[in-house]
Amino acid sequence: MGDTVLPDQTQQSKRDRAQQVAQALDLLEAGNSKRDVLDALSLMIERAGLGIGDSLPPEVQIAQKLGVGRAKVREALTAWQNMGIVTRNKKAGTRLAAEVWSNSIHMPVTLKLEAESLLRTHSVRRPLEIETSRLAARYANDEQKREIYRRVLELMRIYDAGGDWRAADYEFHRALHEASGNPLFGQLIRQIQQGFNEIYETPFGQPHLGQDSIPLHLGLADAVIANDENAAARITDEIMNLVEQNVREIMETYNG
Incomplete structure (x- = not known):
């Protein structure tokens, strides 16, 4: 007893x-x-x-x-x-509601929490972004397609010049959200991301985290403009995968 x-x-x-x-x-x-x-x-x-x-x-x-x-x-x-x-x-x-401690002697608890918070936010955002792209490919009208293409060209121009592409990336995705025909997608994604961005404006001190995914955005725009829903969803998934991979690589550098 x-x-x-x-x-x-x-x-x-x-x-x-x-x-x-x-x-x-x-x-x-x-x-x-x-x-x-x-x-x-x-x-x-x-x-x-x-x-x-x-x-x-x-x-x-x-x-x-x-x-x-x-x-x-x-x-x-x-x-x-x-x-x-x-x-x-x-x-x-x-x-x-979540563990806030480091199980690694190399990675500070504050950095570990930042990484896990980003991954948690990212996992919720992923299906929303994929479905947004699929719906944009289905419903985008000619004017919205022109706006999407204009935004992706601006994004690629800044990226190729080595500039700060974050604002252009935001505008490109906002154009996709508007073309999806459902304003809730954009609202939900912004709400999810806002909680993280309020604290971690530049994750890990790297303002261009996920920049390896930027070249894929041109293919995403092409898929939406061609009304290819499957390609739009697939490329969006690849983009989200690259961002997650970048975060995990940073974590691995601390964990050895």
Whole structure:
């Protein structure tokens, strides 16, 4: 027969864990950005040994310990919520919904969390982008096809010149979303990506992550203009695969 855990023992355990978390938070400093706050919290979670289901300190306590405004903490935790890292409600507070610790001595916990957040976001975005391309190939009218081709030529011009192609890439995909005939695709994709981009504007310090996929965009535009749904879906899948491959390669450089 196993040992019975008494209520007072449970309460003592909770108090000990709260003290452990507070001590870990005391050791940290944070800058003024949401990413600074989340990087500090990532280290706190790892040092305190928190796991899925464990509670984070209240917003007020985090703000006081890190010397930032409560609004900044709330914005940062909301971004984590949007990425599926925490759950939040008034009664239960903020609880971890994903592991926030590094299983590698080489890869910092903050970088590991960034990579896993990007992969999680990417896995949700992939089927939406594939279906968007398929529908754009089916429904795009002549005016929309001209806009898609104009956008891809601008994207390729900037890419070939070695410029910052991110804005042009966004406009190209937005043209595809509009041509799909269903505005929800674009809205959902932007919402999914926004949570990540609010914190990690330049993933891993590389603003052009996934640039190996850019040359494929010309073939994607051609497939949509030719009303080739299968080719459009296939090329979009290849594009998404290349982005994911880039992320995993970066992770492997740390893990050896």
